Amino acid sequence: MKMNRTLTSFLLVLSLFALTAPLLAIDRQPGADYRARRVALSHLVGSGVVVLFGGVEEEGPSALYGYRQDNDFFYLSGWAEPGAALLIAPEVPATGDAPARPYTEVLFLPPHNRTQEKWTGPKLAAGDEKAAELTGFDRVTSLDQMRELIASVVPARAQVYTGVKPSPQTTPSTGPMEWLARANAFGFAHYEDVSGFVAELRKHKDRGEIERIRHATDASKAAHREAMKAMRPGLYEYQIAALMQYRHMDAGCEREAYSPIVGSGPNSTVLHYADNTRQIQDGDLVVIDVAGEYGMYASDITRTLPASGHFTPRQREIYNVVLGAQQAVFKAIQPGTSTLVGREPESLYKVAYDYINTHGKDLHGEPLGKYFIHGLGHRVGLEVHDVGAGPVDKGDVFTVEPGIYIPEEKIGVRIEDIVMIDESGKVVNLTADLPHTPEDIEAAMHR
DSSP, rough: OHHHHHHHHHHHHHHHHHHSSSSOOOOOOOHHHHHHHHEEEEEETTHHHHEEOOOOHHHHHHHHHOOOOOHHHHOOOOOOSSTTOOOOOOOOOOOTBOOOHHHHHOEEOOOOOOHHHHHHHHOOOOTTTTTHHHHHHEEEEEGGGGHHHHHHHSSOOOEEEOOOOOOOOOOOOOHHHHHHHHHSSSSOOEEEOHHHHHHHHSSSOHHHHHHHHHHHHHHHHHHHHHHHOOTTTTTTTHHHHHHHHHHHHHHTTTTEEEOOOOEGGGGGGGGGOOOOSSBBBTTTTEEEOOOOEEEEOOOOOOOEEESSSSOOOHHHHHHHHHHHHHHHHHHOTTTTTTBBBOOOTHHHHHHHHHHHHTTTOOTTTTBBBGGGOOOOBBOOOSSSSOOOOOSSOOHHHHHHOOOEEGGGGTTEEBBEEEEEOOTSEEEEEEETOOOOOOHHHHHHOOO
C-alpha cells in the first residue's frame, strides 16, 4: 500500500509538471555543426541542388503528442520550429556561357501568423532581429519568396534532390514540391530522393550527437534504476511506465523515444507489447523496454526483472543464456567488419543465435534458438531505429539486444544495451553501469 501511494504521488507530480512546466527548448548543437553537414551534403549531390521542407503543425497529431521536426530536416538545419524549408546549392565552376555559382544555402521561414501564435506560441520569422544568428544559416528569407529565389538560382534542367517517396508514401516535402513544380520554379528539373545521401551522413555520429545520446541514456538509466527499486507484485504495468516517464522528463527529456513497453508474465513474451494494463503477479518476469529522447536524440534500453525480487531457478537459467549471448557479441565486435544482420561469419546476429542455440533447452528438450525471434540490434540516433546500413564502424551507435521468448513458460527475457564505437575504434557500452547480471539486479531491487 505504501508503494502504491508513492507511485500515485509520482503520477500527480507528473501531471502537474506537464501542466505547469514551460515548453522545453530543443538542445541544439552549435550552428557550425549543422552547416558542416549541409556542406558535406552539397559535395555528395554534385551539381544538383537540395530543396527540403520541414514538418508543419497539425491540429490532431501536434495537439496530442506535441510537434516534432522531421529528422532529416533537423539533422541538416538544427531547426525545430514548423513550416520551414531549406535550399542547398553546391558551388559550381563556370562552364562555357554559364557563370560560376558560389555555394549557396538559404533557410526559408514562414511569416508570422499572429492568430496561430496565440494558440501555439510565438515563432521566429525571417525579418526578426538575429534570425541569421539564431539559425546559423548564411541567409534567412521568408517562405513567401521561395519560388522566386529558387527560379533565380536553380538551372532549368537541374537535378533537384528532395524528400520524395513512391506513392502512396509521403514526406513533408511531397505537397510543397508539387506546388513548386506547378509554379514553374524548376523548369524541367528532375526530382531525386535525398534521403539516401542524408542517411549516409547520419550513420556517423559526431561529438554533439554523442553528447545528446549520452544525456538521453543517462536519464533512461536513472529511470530503470527507479523501476528496479519500485518493482513488486500488485503494481500495474502502467505505474512502472509512468514512474519512468516522470524520471525522463525530470532529467530534461522532451518525450519518450518510443512507446514504453512494460510486459509482465505472458506479456513478457510479446516483443512490442504496449498496452501496459496488466497487474503484475508474484513469480512474473517483467520486460521493461523504456527510454527517453533528449535534443531529438533517442536512447534504447531493456532490462528484465523478477517481480518478486528474486529469479526462480528456471528464470535465472534462461536469463543467463541471454546474458551469455550478449557478452559473446561484445567480445566479437570488430569495427569496420562486424554487421548486425545476416548469418555470415562476420554477423553479430549469428554470434548471438549460435550461443543461444547451444546453451539450454526448452521443456521438450529442443534448442532455444527458435525462441530468439528478432534481430540482434539496430543503429540509434534521431530515430530509435536509426538509418544506416553495412558494418558497424567508428562513430556508430547501436543496440545489442538478444532475447528469448517462450510463451509456453510465460518467460520472456531481453537485455538491451546501447553501444558506441569511438573515433579510436574502442567499443564503449553506454549502459555498462546499469545492473546486468541476475545478482546485480536482485541487489538493486532490494536496496
